[in-house]
Amino acid sequence: MNDYLATLMPEERSQYLIHNTPLLALIYAADSDEKSMSEARKYDEENGTDLLAEVIRFRMYCMACHQIDCDCGD
Secondary structure, eight states: OOHHHTTOOOOHHHHHHTOOOOOOOHHHOOSSSSHHHHHHHHHHHHHTOOOOHHHHHHHHHHHOOOOOOOOOOO
């Protein structure tokens, strides 16, 4: 997550953090990708949102990053 946020301009990053607090809380609270996806699905059902799509997008970003010998450690 932090690596993705680092790609944003400071103003974009601030806006993203403000508008995506539930997503960020969900990702940081989960201890695995499976748990974050499960919690996102549950949150979506309860709130009519689409956090699951965002969780999947971040997971794909991370997988792509690691395919190019990323050393971010996340």
